[in-house]
Amino acid sequence: MRTVRPRASDLHPVLWTGLAALAGGAVLCVVGWCGMSGERHAERQLPYLASCTVPGSALIIAGAILLTYGRSTLTSARVAELYELLVPPEPRPAAPGRPLTVPGGTLWHRADCPLLEGAPRAVPADGPAIAAGGLGPCPVCAQQTGA
Template sequence: MWWAGITALAGGAVLCVLGWYGVAGERFAERQLPYLASSTGPGAALVVAGSVWLAALWLAAAPPAGPRQPEEARPEPTAPVRPSSQGPPVRVPGGTLVHRPDCPLVAGKPDVVPAAGADLDPCPVCEPDGGEDPAGGPSGAAGGGAGSAH
């Protein structure tokens, strides 16, 4: 395979040199044209084709960029870890979902408030348990009724 690319590259270079030599020996452009058409043009095409061929073979033979691991050394995919907080459900002011306190969508947000009394849908990421009713949380909690429409 390498030899085909090298042969095309070398043959194209020889044709370019012959065409150049033929053109250089002619004074008028009309007499130079046959050398350009029969030698230099096809020679340049062979040089390009041989270069592309060699580059493609070189890229195909290159090792992959990342480290390879045998099949038995690869870790098995695991199911996503579902947050499991026992705290009261929370919400973000103006939000439409009720979350567990450790839900990745609300974790670390400073404006999280308890979701008591708010009529909100459960978060599809953390899926708060059905045992904790998001709409009927502990009575007297801060933010009760703030998420409902008046």
């Protein structure tokens, strides 16, 4: 099984914004730490704390939230795409016409019978076989018609 990784074009813009916020927050925290570590007195450390470290921490938190939201958005989009591939959009409408059967089968089916879905060898059932009782009605078709 091959693992599919997202391409750069698949990434949601929120992910890029989150990454930028994380990077900016990390830079601000490093600048604030370097500025504070060079000062001996607490009153001279406060400007670095207020202007770099606190906003940097807020950017890191915002970036983490944006990354989480972006990943869940990307995941939701992929799940929706897979759902569309796996589940048919609408049931087929009832198609009037000649009944069908599978060669060697004992039941006749309507053209929209879900049991015939994917059966490429379904052929028209001949009327005399149905009239003579050689072919019985499909239970699913009978339930759909209310018979």
